[in-house]
Amino acid sequence: MKFHCNPNDLSDALTTVSKALPLKPSAPVFEGILIVAKGDTLTLSAYNIDLFIEKRIKAEILLEGECLVNGKFITDFIRKIVGFDSIELEAHDLVLRVRYGENETSIQCMEPMYSMPAEVNEIASFSIKEGDLRELIEKTIFCVALEDSRPILKGCLLEINGDAMTAVALDGYRLAVNKTAIRTASEQVSVIVPGKTLGEISKILTDDEEIVHAGIDERRIKFETGHTTIVSLLLEGKFIEYQKIVPAVHHTRVTVNKAELENGLDRAALVARNKKNNYVKLSVSTEGIAITSNSEIGAIKENVSATMEGKQLEIAFNSKYLFDAFSKIKEDFIAIEFAGSNAPAVIKPLEGDRYLYIVLPVRLMG
Numbered sequence: 439m440k441f442h443c444n445p446n447d448l449s450d451a452l453t454t455v456s457k458a459l460p461l462k463p464s465a466p467v468f469e470g471i472l473i474v475a476k477g478d479t480l481t482l483s484a485y486n487i488d489l490f491i492e493k494r495i496k497a498e499i500l501l502e503g504e505c506l507v508n509g510k511f512i513t514d515f516i517r518k519i520v521g522f523d524s525i526e527l528e529a530h531d532l533v534l535r536v537r538y539g540e541n542e543t544s545i546q547c548m549e550p551m552y553s554m555p556a557e558v559n560e561i562a563s564f565s566i567k568e569g570d571l572r573e574l575i576e577k578t579i580f581c582v583a584l585e586d587s588r589p590i591l592k593g594c595l596l597e598i599n600g601d602a603m604t605a606v607a608l609d610g611y612r613l614a615v616n617k618t619a620i621r622t623a624s625e626q627v628s629v630i631v632p633g634k635t636l637g638e639i640s641k642i643l644t645d646d647e648e649i650v651h652a653g654i655d656e657r658r659i660k661f662e663t664g665h666t667t668i669v670s671l672l673l674e675g676k677f678i679e680y681q682k683i684v685p686a687v688h689h690t691r692v693t694v695n696k697a698e699l700e701n702g703l704d705r706a707a708l709v710a711r712n713k714k715n716n717y718v719k720l721s722v723s724t725e726g727i728a729i730t731s732n733s734e735i736g737a738i739k740e741n742v743s744a745t746m747e748g749k750q751l752e753i754a755f756n757s758k759y760l761f762d763a764f765s766k767i768k769e770d771f772i773a774i775e776f777a778g779s780n781a782p783a784v785i786k787p788l789e790g791d792r793y794l795y796i797v798l799p800v801r802l803m804g
Contacts, residue, residue: 439503440528441475443495445520445538451482451493452513455668457638459509460486470548471509473527475499484509489635490669491642505529506548515543558660558669560653564598564623568650568663572643574605575636577616577766577793582633583609583755593673594636595680598627606680607633611794613683613782614766621649629654630673639668683796685784688775690751692722693788694744696772700764702740706731706756709738717800719754722746722776753779754800761793780801 452474455471461484463469474481478499512534519538525536532547535679575594581589588610595606603620606613639661643650650663654672661668706718710731722729722744729740752778763785764772775784779802785795 439473439476439505439530440501440526441480441497441499442524442526443480443497445516445522445525447503447511448480448497448525449516449520451480451495452509452516454493454642455482455491456509456513457641458484458486458489458491459462467548467550467629469507469508469510470506470550471512472504472506472550473506473529476502487613488671489638490667491638492667494665494799503526503529504550505532505534506550507534507545508548512545514634515545524737539559558658559655559793560624561656562624562627562654563652564603564627564725565621565649565651566603566618567621568643568648569645570618571622571650572640572645574603574616574618575640575643578605578607578614579633579636579640580762580766581607581609581614590630590673590675590677592634593630593632593677595677596627596629596631598623606677608678608680608683610683610794611756611762611798613680613794614763615680616766616792617792627654629659630675630677631659631670632673635668635670639670642666642668683782684794685775685777685781688748688777688784690722690746690748690776692744692774693771694727694742694774696767697770698742699744700761702727702729702742703757706740707761709733709736710757714758718757719752719802721750721752723750751776751779752802753783754802755783755797756800759797763797766795767793 453693460468471482471484478496479494480497481492481494522538528535529547534545534547536543572712579594591609597604601619602617605619606615648662648663653660657672659670659672703718707731708720710716710733718729718731724746726744727742731738769787771788773786773788780799782796782798787793
């Protein structure tokens with residue numbers, strides 16, 4: 439194998455596929471990035487059982503072939519030589535030689551011992567704008583569970599019904615539900631994608647109008663956009679019936695400026711950070727929302743203007759969970775509904791159902 443290419447293009451491609459490299463590889467070959475030179479295209483790919491990423495770039499191919507090289511090393515090394523106009527890579531007898539200017543570096547290669555699972559036997563498919571998919575993922579996956587006690591909660595539910603996709607994630611303390619429009623879908627879809635996989639996918643996607651095509655079979659989902667292909671295993675099992683978590687009724691509803699509430703919570707959380715039970719208390723009344731917190735370092739009371747409907751109440755939260763939800767909302771004003779001091783709070787838009795966040799409160803003693 440021998441080719442010339444632009445080092446910036448190669449570096450970008452290596453950075454993309456390296457996201458599939460496992461932190462703890464089960465075998466040395468899974469530390470590798472496979473480089474295939476054919477025709478006028480360089481194809482790079484990495485695989486970690488759960489996730490496969492492939493990226494294609496243009497190159498001047500002098501001799502077709504392939505090599506498997508340590509992914510972390512080659513990614514870091516090529517990043518350090520992007521200042522050169524062009525570089526040459528040549529692989530022979532399990533040695534990859536990289537020539538840049540008057541310099542040369544040799545890197546040991548490995549024998550490719552597995553085949554990359556790029557093909558998915560589609561039984562369902564859909565297409566969506568890159569920017570819409572990226573936004574949907576980023577607004578939802580922060581609620582994916584990180585612990586192994588309930589493996590199904592380490593995934594994000596993707597459901598398609600008609601021309602809309604819904605993403606759902608929960609970790610036992612909070613729930614996120616977000617909706618977006620899709621371009622096309624072959625039929626109704628309901629799959630559970632690992633949150634870690636979606637996190638890596640969101641880093642690859644851009645905010646533009648390019649279309650992502652997705653194909654699904656019994657065990658995997660494949661995303662294709664531009665010159666990039668991503669294949670992920672799906673989680674097996676039944677997702678939580680999240681609709682049953684959403685309170686059917688509320689006794690209190692407030693309409694509030696999100697930024698003003700965030701600012702008040704931010705200052706109160708600074709005081710709360712210094713006490714054993716890290717929470718802030720909200721007192722909701724016709725006068726607005728009073729935010730209080732106290733600890734050994736001091737006490738604080740913040741008053742935020744809000745419009746209340748229903749009953750007054752006092753409720754406490756871990757402020758981080760509120761901040762996480764607020765940070766994903768673009769609207770200036772939001773609605774928060776309460777069914778009681780010990781019931782979950784529901785954060786939603788003033789109109790429509792584009793998103794919904796639920797946060798469990800901290801139980802107040804006495």
